[in-house]
Amino acid sequence: MLGYFVRRLLATIPVIAMVAFFVFALLYLTPGDPAAVIAGDIATVADIERIRHQLGLDQPLLPRFWSWASAVLHGDLGISIFTNLPVTQLIGQRVEPTLSLALCTLIVAVLVAVPMGVIAAWKAGKLIDRLVMLFSVAGFSIPVFVLAYLLIYLFAIELDWLPVQGYTPLHEGLWPWLRHLILPSIALGTIYIALIARITRATMLDVLAQDYVRTAHAKGLAPGVVLMRHALKNAAVPIVTVIGIGVALLISGVVVTESVFAIPGIGRLTVDAIIRRDYPIIQGVILIFSAVYVLVNLAVDLSYRLFDPRIQY
Amino acid sequence: MAVVTDALPAPVPVSRSPTWLRIRQALRRHPTALLGALMLLLLICMALLAPFLGTVDPQAISPVRRLREPSEMYWFGTDMLGRDVYSRVIYGARVSLAVGLTVAALATTIGLAIGLVTGFVRWLDGIVMRVMDGLMSIPGVLLAIALIALTKASLENVIIAIAVTEVPRVVRLIRSLVLSLREQPFVDAAIAAGTRTARILTRHILPNTVAPLLVQGTYICASAMLTEAILSFLGAGTPPNIPSWGNIMAEARSLFQIANYLIFFPGIFLSLAVLSVNLLGDGLRDALDPRLARNM
DSSP: OHHHHHHHHHHHHHHHHHHHHHHHHHHHHSSSOHHHHHHOTTOOHHHHHHHHHHTTTTSOHHHHHHHHHHHHHTTOOOBOTTTOSBHHHHHHHTHHHHHHHHHHHHHHHHHHHHHHHHHHHHTTTSHHHHHHHHHHHHHHHSOHHHHHHHHIIIIIIISOOSOSSOOOOGGGOHHHHHHHHHHHHHHHHHHHHHHHHHHHHHHHHHHHTSHHHHHHHHTTOOHHHIIIIIIIHHHHHHHHHHHHHHHHHHHHHHHHHHHHTTOOSHHHHHHHHHHHTOHHHHHHHHHHHHHHHHHHHHHHHHHHHHHOTTOOO | OHHHHHHSOOOOOTTSOHHHHHHHHHHHHOHHHHHHHHHHHHHHHHHHTGGGSSOOOTTOOOGGGTTOOSOSSSTTOBOTTOOBHHHHHHHHHHHHHHHHHHHHHHHHHHHHHHHHHHHHOHHHHHHHHHHHHHHHTSOHHHHHHHHHHTSOOOHHHHHHHHHHHHHHHHHHHHHHHHHHHHTSHHHHHHHHTTOOHHHHIIIIIHHHHHHHHHHHHHHHHHHHHHHHHHHHHHTSSSOTTSOOHHHHHHHTGGGTTTOTHHHHHHHHHHHHHHHHHHHHHHHHHHHHOHHHHTTO
């Protein structure tokens, strides 16, 4: 088990290195002059030269990548072009709102989606199953920001139950913090719920058709026990896998959700960086989010054993 | 006797491939897939016929008439520059559909080419798949943002950026198909008969990738339309001088509390467009991919 863990952890290094190299090499691979694009339309020749030097574009790719990568390994993601502050510091200041939103959404999504999928599979073909499937197709089709505005319109403007926008840090109290996260979490979580519910239903249908489920029913176990202990536990591996894969949706959605709800997190930082074409920030954000994504999926892989003792590493 | 003759399966015309037949069957059997196909067709007609649908120039500015509520005169109201939102939404369909369809075509073609090569040229496989793993671990929207931040804003660049994020998934799909098809007896037989690799690829492998590619293509189309809207909404997408659904909504962000129709009309159209492609995709998957279709 430990050997496997170490091997898998080591295997993520080339993937993250690949991401780092790609994000870095983009500066060199994109057609045209990125320094000129980043500098904008009203830049002087001196501005463009300054940015070219700051990004290291006046040096060849590989030596430059080497010095950048070793800086990254020392926790230095470079300097923001616009604010001249270290990217690590800018990102560090904004971790809390993003982490709050992502965790809140993740928890809500799993708590809603898994029971939804289980019930849909249990009542397959019935009205409730149809409704769950309808919800899931709709959830895949509504863009997160349209849903966000719809929720704001209904619950913040018309009903006035929840705040329109903003974020309150956790240390100012649990309820104010939570109140600001309810609408963003629902908006962000819907597509994720659709995804998880759909996989849960599909896997549960497979498992419910197994002989041991019929046996469990035949020996008179309560339907709830069969559903939870016999079926859901055996359906867990694909469900957990999709929860891991879906984190990519969550990350992309965080950027949009934060800008609709004016949450001062990493997503907002990214959007501001796009407008100012502050590439070092974009680079840093992508690197960190991708690393998180890879590590989450590593954790998912390692969790299989918990659900299915037959899996040998 | 007549009954018996009727019961015999009708001879399948040679020109029709089984894939096409199965799609027709699926459309007949799944009313939702048919609904999706019809909605999509309607949207395509709307995009093509935009100038004839009672629209005015979607870029015509008229500050006197800015921010008019939806009315008989301005069906979807006017925006902060007095432009007619109905016209902008109708013309916006062109951008969404063009991006969705082009990205789907581009990503499946490139992915197919790379997937076929990696599936057959073994020494390339390791390298290419590591690159694809790397690309796939960057969340799609962020990757597209990075690509666009470094290039001039244009519709072509948006399409290329989104296609780049979709290619790895197609490569994975094709590679796994090729790897399993290579083990099939009919491929063994072709190799034993001395068939050249190129011919095995075109004759035996390629036809078997059509159905899964078609299904994947519809999902890519749906996801590309969403990504384009998200990119435009974030200010990293289609240039503001082209009316796209994402752009209309992006411009309305600060006005949401006074003019929410600026977000809701394009939002409804975008959701319907994505929904129609998704419904079609689900139907196609049911018809063409029996292994996946059973329970989804």
